[in-house]
Amino acid sequence: MKAFSFLLVLVLAAVTACGSVGEGTEPEAGPTVEQDTPSARGQTFESDVELARELTEAYWKQTFSAAGLTYRPVTAFTAYQGENGPDCGGQPSVPNNAFYCPVGHFIAYDEQWMNGLYERMGDGSVYVIIPHEFGHAVQAQLNTAFRLSIEKELQADCYAGGTLGALVKGGSLQTEPGDEDELLINLAAAGDPTDDWLRPDAHGTAGQRQELFAKGYNQGTTAC
Ligand SMILES: [Zn+2]
Numbered sequence: 203m204k205a206f207s208f209l210l211v212l213v214l215a216a217v218t219a220c221g222s223v224g225e226g227t228e229p230e231a232g233p234t235v236e237q238d239t240p241s242a243r244g245q246t247f248e249s250d251v252e253l254a255r256e257l258t259e260a261y262w263k264q265t266f267s268a269a270g271l272t273y274r275p276v277t278a279f280t281a282y283q284g285e286n287g288p289d290c291g292g293q294p295s296v297p298n299n300a301f302y303c304p305v306g307h308f309i310a311y312d313e314q315w316m317n318g319l320y321e322r323m324g325d326g327s328v329y330v331i332i333p334h335e336f337g338h339a340v341q342a343q344l345n346t347a348f349r350l351s352i353e354k355e356l357q358a359d360c361y362a363g364g365t366l367g368a369l370v371k372g373g374s375l376q377t378e379p380g381d382e383d384e385l386l387i388n389l390a391a392a393g394d395p396t397d398d399w400l401r402p403d404a405h406g407t408a409g410q411r412q413e414l415f416a417k418g419y420n421q422g423t424t425a426c
Pocket residue numbers: 334338355358394395396397
């Protein structure tokens with residue numbers, strides 16, 4: 203795929219020296235160093251989810267603060283199973299989804315669905331979906347107005363890319379070979395969860411989503 207390769211180059215250009223999208227220090231290089239048990243954080247689905255949330259909110263807290271604003275953390279970050287998710291302003295949640303709810307300022311996700319993506323497509327799924335949903339939480343706080351749903355969605359992708367780019371460049375996240383592909387594949391494949399109920403067809407094509415994600419990744423969230 204031409205567009206994919208192009209975008210991958212863009213992302214790779216910014217990532218050259220990095221390791222895994224997952225927390226951690228560089229592996230010890232010394233020949234006498236024994237393999238330590240990997241840190242629990244960033245090594246399992248649950249810990250990746252928690253880490254993605256933590257780092258994303260830390261990024262926005264700092265970014266808001268630098269702009270003289272105060273970031274308001276989400277009130278809840280809720281895992282649900284299939285049909286048992288929380289309502290959002292009277293709208294029932296649906297299975298196989300993740301969403302930001304502006305009414306309660308919370309994020310919720312179908313845990314089994316997201317875990318399935320994680321198993322099939324790697325930890326990149328978590329590091330795409332969660333920062334994307336937090337992107338919506340940021341839009342709500344900034345009172346960003348959109349004419350079209352697709353603008354809102356693509357900006358959230360851009361925010362997600364910008365968040366990850368900043369975390370990688372800042373050393374909070376390290377990428378390993380294959381992570382760039384994973385991020386882009388997940389971005390294209392994971393679909394746009396929450397806004398399905400608002401406007402099902404307006405999340406952007408895979409190419410558009412990857413393009414905006416790469417833009418954020420390379421240029422930062424201020425470019426979004
Ligand atoms: Zn969205």
